[in-house]
Amino acid sequence: MSNTRTRLVMGNWKMHGNLGQNAKLLASLRAAPRSASGTLMAVCVPFPYLAQAAEALKGSAISWGAQDVSAQAQGAFTGEVSGAMLVDFSCRWALVGHSERRSLHGETDQLVADKAKAALACGITPVVCVGESLAERDAGQAVAVITRQLAPVLALGAEAVKKMVVAYEPVWAIGTGRTASPEQAQEVHAAIRAALVAAGAGNIQILYGGSVKASNAASLFAMPDIDGALVGGASLVAEDFIAIAA
Numbered sequence: 001m002s003n004t005r006t007r008l009v010m011g012n013w014k015m016h017g018n019l020g021q022n023a024k025l026l027a028s029l030r031a032a033p034r035s036a037s038g039t040l041m042a043v044c045v046p047f048p049y050l051a052q053a054a055e056a057l058k059g060s061a062i063s064w065g066a067q068d069v070s071a072q073a074q075g076a077f078t079g080e081v082s083g084a085m086l087v088d089f090s091c092r093w094a095l096v097g098h099s100e101r102r103s104l105h106g107e108t109d110q111l112v113a114d115k116a117k118a119a120l121a122c123g124i125t126p127v128v129c130v131g132e133s134l135a136e137r138d139a140g141q142a143v144a145v146i147t148r149q150l151a152p153v154l155a156l157g158a159e160a161v162k163k164m165v166v167a168y169e170p171v172w173a174i175g176t177g178r179t180a181s182p183e184q185a186q187e188v189h190a191a192i193r194a195a196l197v198a199a200g201a202g203n204i205q206i207l208y209g210g211s212v213k214a215s216n217a218a219s220l221f222a223m224p225d226i227d228g229a230l231v232g233g234a235s236l237v238a239e240d241f242i243a244i245a246a
């Protein structure tokens, strides 16, 4: 069966940048030639810079989104940002359940699923992040952890899951310079794919994240179930991010 999924390379700026730096980065991304492979590029920027990204990337081939979204539609939720607000800035994507949100902000598997549902309700594609810690991997629990994290998301049903993207980001590979080998990543991607097939949504994109760089992107992307990357550090340097997509 040939893989017809469009490859997607998405940047996660995390809490980096300022108006001046962003302007240069966005201009460089906009000026980059479209990748010959047809790979799509996107950036997930901090909330205050969504307007800047929208203005700078409007009409380009690069789409943009947020790094989180509230599970709530509106109301007395100080500090939260709703899906409808993201739509005001033409966001196409919202990360949900990034490991930093799970570990530093106590987000549960169920809350992550609720956020994915809230994004979909506004027509935004949730990028559901999952991944095991080093201790969990060493205990042979990687696939069990990912299965547990995905369960409430898959419970939203096939029609919902078909509109999502999943990102596998082993926590031990995030920002550490220690990338999962293509084989290690593929093993988990295949398990995610099997769970998605069983849920009736087998053909959605599964991105790999964790210290992706230009030097390791091609070998990761050669794996049958790796459909692109979620890129942190390297997405802050235009030439590095463009090289990953190329």
Ligand code: PGA
Pocket (backbone or CB within 6 Å): 012, 169, 173, 174, 175, 176, 177, 209, 210, 211, 212, 230, 231, 232, 233, 234
């Ligand atoms: P990294 O981050 O590429 O800097 O490892 C990836 C992520 O956390 O999305």
